[in-house]
Amino acid sequence: MTVLSDDRSAGAETWTPVCRVEQIPVGGGVAALLDDGVQVAVLRTDDGELHGLSNIDPFSGAAVLARGIVGDIGGVPVVASPIYKQNFDLRTGRCLDDPDVGIATYPVRVVDGTVHVGVR
Amino acid sequence: MSRTLVVAGHGMVAHRLVEALRSDDVDGTWRVVVFGEETRPAYDRVVLTSYVDTWDADALVLPGAEYAGDELVDLVLGDPVESIDRDAKRVTTRSGRVQDYDALVLATGSRPFVPPVEGKDLPGVFVYRTIEDLDDIRAAVERARQRRGRPAAAVVGGGLLGLEAAKALRDMGLSPHVVEMAPRLMPLQVDDGGGGLLNRLITDLDVTVHTGTSTSAIAQDGDRLQARLGNGTELDVDLLVFSAGVRPRDDLGRQAGLELGERGGVLTDETCRTSDPDIFAVGECASVAGRVYGLVAPGYSMAEVAAATLLGREASFPGADTSTKLKLMGVDVASFGDAHAATEGSLEVVFNDAVNGSYKKLVVSDDATTLLGGVLVGDASEYNLLRSLVGGELPADPAALIGPAGGGGDAVGVEALSDDAQICSCNAVTKGAINAAIHDDGCDSVGAIKSCTRAGTSCGSCVPMLGKLLAAGGIEQSTALCEHFTQSRAELFEIVRATRITTFSELIAKHGTGTGCAVCKPAVASILATLGNGHVLGGEQATLQDTNDRFLANMQRNGTYSVVPRVPGGEITPDKLIVLGEVAKEFGLYTKITGGQRVDLFGATVDQLPQIWRRLVDAGFESGHAYGKALRTVKSCVGTTWCRYGQQDSVGLAVELELRYRGLRSPHKLKSGVSGCQRECAEARSKDFGIIATEHGWNLYVGGNGGAVPRHADLLVSGVDTDELVRIIDRFLMFYVRTADRLQRTAAWLDELDGGLDHLYAVVVEDSLGICDELEAAMAEHVANYEDEWKGVLEDPEKLARFTSFVNAPGAPDPTIAFETERDQPVPVMLGVPEVVSR
Numbered sequence: 001m002t003v004l005s006d007d008r009s010a011g012a013e014t015w016t017p018v019c020r021v022e023q024i025p026v027g028g029g030v031a032a033l034l035d036d037g038v039q040v041a042v043l044r045t046d047d048g049e050l051h052g053l054s055n056i057d058p059f060s061g062a063a064v065l066a067r068g069i070v071g072d073i074g075g076v077p078v079v080a081s082p083i084y085k086q087n088f089d090l091r092t093g094r095c096l097d098d099p100d101v102g103i104a105t106y107p108v109r110v111v112d113g114t115v116h117v118g119v120r
Numbered sequence: 121m122s123r124t125l126v127v128a129g130h131g132m133v134a135h136r137l138v139e140a141l142r143s144d145d146v147d148g149t150w151r152v153v154v155f156g157e158e159t160r161p162a163y164d165r166v167v168l169t170s171y172v173d174t175w176d177a178d179a180l181v182l183p184g185a186e187y188a189g190d191e192l193v194d195l196v197l198g199d200p201v202e203s204i205d206r207d208a209k210r211v212t213t214r215s216g217r218v219q220d221y222d223a224l225v226l227a228t229g230s231r232p233f234v235p236p237v238e239g240k241d242l243p244g245v246f247v248y249r250t251i252e253d254l255d256d257i258r259a260a261v262e263r264a265r266q267r268r269g270r271p272a273a274a275v276v277g278g279g280l281l282g283l284e285a286a287k288a289l290r291d292m293g294l295s296p297h298v299v300e301m302a303p304r305l306m307p308l309q310v311d312d313g314g315g316g317l318l319n320r321l322i323t324d325l326d327v328t329v330h331t332g333t334s335t336s337a338i339a340q341d342g343d344r345l346q347a348r349l350g351n352g353t354e355l356d357v358d359l360l361v362f363s364a365g366v367r368p369r370d371d372l373g374r375q376a377g378l379e380l381g382e383r384g385g386v387l388t389d390e391t392c393r394t395s396d397p398d399i400f401a402v403g404e405c406a407s408v409a410g411r412v413y414g415l416v417a418p419g420y421s422m423a424e425v426a427a428a429t430l431l432g433r434e435a436s437f438p439g440a441d442t443s444t445k446l447k448l449m450g451v452d453v454a455s456f457g458d459a460h461a462a463t464e465g466s467l468e469v470v471f472n473d474a475v476n477g478s479y480k481k482l483v484v485s486d487d488a489t490t491l492l493g494g495v496l497v498g499d500a501s502e503y504n505l506l507r508s509l510v511g512g513e514l515p516a517d518p519a520a521l522i523g524p525a526g527g528g529g530d531a532v533g534v535e536a537l538s539d540d541a542q543i544c545s546c547n548a549v550t551k552g553a554i555n556a557a558i559h560d561d562g563c564d565s566v567g568a569i570k571s572c573t574r575a576g577t578s579c580g581s582c583v584p585m586l587g588k589l590l591a592a593g594g595i596e597q598s599t600a601l602c603e604h605f606t607q608s609r610a611e612l613f614e615i616v617r618a619t620r621i622t623t624f625s626e627l628i629a630k631h632g633t634g635t636g637c638a639v640c641k642p643a644v645a646s647i648l649a650t651l652g653n654g655h656v657l658g659g660e661q662a663t664l665q666d667t668n669d670r671f672l673a674n675m676q677r678n679g680t681y682s683v684v685p686r687v688p689g690g691e692i693t694p695d696k697l698i699v700l701g702e703v704a705k706e707f708g709l710y711t712k713i714t715g716g717q718r719v720d721l722f723g724a725t726v727d728q729l730p731q732i733w734r735r736l737v738d739a740g741f742e743s744g745h746a747y748g749k750a751l752r753t754v755k756s757c758v759g760t761t762w763c764r765y766g767q768q769d770s771v772g773l774a775v776e777l778e779l780r781y782r783g784l785r786s787p788h789k790l791k792s793g794v795s796g797c798q799r800e801c802a803e804a805r806s807k808d809f810g811i812i813a814t815e816h817g818w819n820l821y822v823g824g825n826g827g828a829v830p831r832h833a834d835l836l837v838s839g840v841d842t843d844e845l846v847r848i849i850d851r852f853l854m855f856y857v858r859t860a861d862r863l864q865r866t867a868a869w870l871d872e873l874d875g876g877l878d879h880l881y882a883v884v885v886e887d888s889l890g891i892c893d894e895l896e897a898a899m900a901e902h903v904a905n906y907e908d909e910w911k912g913v914l915e916d917p918e919k920l921a922r923f924t925s926f927v928n929a930p931g932a933p934d935p936t937i938a939f940e941t942e943r944d945q946p947v948p949v950m951l952g953v954p955e956v957v958s959r
Contacts (some may be wrong), residue, residue: 018928023921024924027635028663031925037928038460046625046635061950062679065937067726068665071637074603080638082675084666087638 017118031066041066051090051107057081128201130156133403133419134227139578140427157200161185172291204376216807230404234843239338248285248363264358272357277364278305285363295326303332309455314497317479321451381407390436392426452500457493457510469518480522508541534588544575558593602639605632609862642666643862649785655912668747678948680721684746689756689774692719699739710945716753733910742908754778759796768813770796787860805833823870831867851884854895
């Protein structure tokens, strides 16, 4: 088992397989729909690390973060919302442009080439 | 209790006075009543000639000239002051309105001078001063055109105003005669040498020049006029325009018994106060210390002085710089300081290049250490620098300043100027004032200097010097694209072009740092696309794109997309229109007609996009690039095909241009329009490149913009045929695409381009940089390699696979997307902004 997300995976109760790693473009993302209707953006940085974030942009309410541009701001890995362009820290969900705002993060792991998203 | 100021007249200077008074009179000690003669508020008379380009009078109105929302200003138009009762301190207007004043400012301007020539009052004889004058001239031109095709016209006066009038006539498609009494054109501004060159350059522009002769009589000849000149020449013309200077309108002052200047004008002291201490005079009706000024800059200066004096502050008119620089029919003419070498013992240094059409003269003191003045004809690019050197010690040999090698701009830097050297002559801003703004007020950009000092806000010719002063002050204006690239977009473009790098990862590894961001990734993607690297979603390029480009549609607020197929020129068959309706119905899309003459289909989810495209592509549609920083539409009117007034086939040209430039990725979106006549129904002058038909061919305008900061496009070339037009647009677009900043529309790009429109003309029309072949070749390559981006996705299973809402549940509806019905169409319902995790 390879864990590509950090130790936040500890404590996850259910893991949902969502896709093969190669289905997620480097520097891009995909959206996954979990059983309870929760949408998770699974994003892949240029160095191959995977991160799970709520897919919903808190500023607009639109489910779009999986379609944002992945990069870094001052070395912090981020995704930029395609609606109003705020950057979110891929590791913590914190909004870099408005420190009062953050979004939920989800642990991600890869087992035998399949990406799983965990829910606590 | 506020006092009442009455202003007689509402021209440019009167407006500046009211503006200056109201901005400084914070306690509202003055209530202002303005009486104007014309029926519209103050407009920019300096650019009156440009009215011919649009016939839109509102475009000339000065900003804020209606004083909307200012309760302390009462503007009365079409009702001039007719008499002054100084004892009662009261004026009476033409309509009989009586108004008491505590202070009165005369700002009645001047009237055109019409020499006492027999026949001067005949129908067909005009003056050139107001918008109404131009409307009358236009009507006469149209009448004559209907009678006999191409009308003939003559202008009496070969000075600045005469040549302006000739330009207006030429812009209406005529080839006017110009009659000047002095032995050369513009006798006040240029010397014989400059006048000789000017004569040649103006004659080349289809204007017949008659110098050294008067107009002795005008006679009616059927429905035409015959003008007899002093030298025996007879001119048969349809109309004649007197534009031989102006005379101050001092009648009000004369009637009221105010002292007048020797050469007319209401005499004032240096505070602009007349012989009655409660009455001031400003602008062209004033004779300040015995001198009348016919330029707007001294008028503005008088307005500021009078406003300050009214507010109890000490101010006096400093005398005026009567330097002028203008572009007459594309010919630069400038004169400054003692242009005619009137100073005793002064020496002249002349550089006359008849081959390249450039004449330059400097007048220096007898010991050749001080610059006194000069004349520039044909090439006035060194005007600003030279003018600011007047009165100061010369930093170099005078010949080096105007000689062919280098020229002033290179030979001397801004450091050489003294603090009181005027950088912006329009607004009288000195180098010292600009440096104070930079160092004391923290202005760190050209824009900040503009808003702080007003320098560079009128004609803009000093803008490059503002940049140099910033640089000299150690202010680095960062052009870095973002934290990952220190280079500007233009520099990255050149790097990619020269190194033939084809991927973002290689570019950032070799020339940047980090992994990139939402600023540099789309910018580089655009550069790669302009230089032709296949489909915008090919390989690594896909994840660089902003979401709109990544999904080839426009993301809307609820995460769905809108789809806009191309409808070239806005021309569409009924069958295709029906297909659009059918597709919208089938996929439940909201439809709206766009401003660019096409149809926008809203509310498509990611997985619906390829299905919609399939239907559209099968029916012969293609992507309209509504999502891209690329050519959007070329809007058109119906032109000669249908319109009674059309002069060319505007739809045909619009379709041709839209198909030629479709898909071209650029720093920002590009909009265009083609109008079939001067009525301008396609609003071409609000576009990045707009074309207006005339009977002689096409006029090309560039750098226009609508939106929040509207800008009328500038005329680049006129009367060209379609081949020449396309060639120049090719060059213009490629030059813009290579050199603009990220997200900089052509309007802002042109405003900031060093050398402005003149430089652009030099590069893309005269090929001054020798790059036109290359620019044309680049465009030819773009045209040859164009492919529909929607079709490119439909034909590639790998690209198609990315168009799914959920990677683990293809086809499952997105639970956040819902619609309700409004006015019979689906519109998004936002299901509430989700809980935000506070940190």
